[in-house]
Amino acid sequence: MAAGLPLPARAGGQVEEPLANAVKTALSAAVANTAPPKAVFTNIEDRLRYLRWLGAMSERLSKRKLDTQTRLEFLETVWYESRRAGLETALVLGLIQVESGFRKYAISSVGARGYMQVMPFWTRLIGDGDPNKLFHMQTNLRFGCVILRHYLDIERGDLFLSLGRYNGSRGRSPYPDAVFASRRLWEYRE
Structure with a gap:
């Protein structure tokens, strides 16, 4: 690719599915909260x-x-957004590694954007309609985490099916297996 243009990424063709109004409203509220990604601790x-x-x-x-x-800044935001969505941080880091190789401006062959390879249709469904905002770090991580949480809820906690749905490869193992393998690289034990 020409210098300065985003590099292609390895995202699948995530399917745009109709959302019930209540789901659309809840997801929209989840991505609209503009709280800065700052960790707060009680002890x-x-x-x-x-x-x-x-x-x-x-x-x-x-x-x-x-x-x-x-x-x-990237790690603080991943930690914050993954926790906010009730996701394991190592899983989100593994997903980012597989989806974009940690490239902020990655674009897949199907048009998915940014670190978490969010499809532009999501900005129309639950955002303000501007797909260029998917190159903003916190926005991309927020959308990606909210979408993965949504898929986990739909799939009743089945991570394999949720990851397949996230990538547009539901029912096939290469993508979830790659994310699971990458997740192990980001696990932290004291």
């Missing part, structure tokens, strides 16, 4: 655990994101 032990996680993940990500400040 010092949780804060220290978070800081140790941040340091370990920053080291693991350092070859993909060279600038320390950018890397830390």
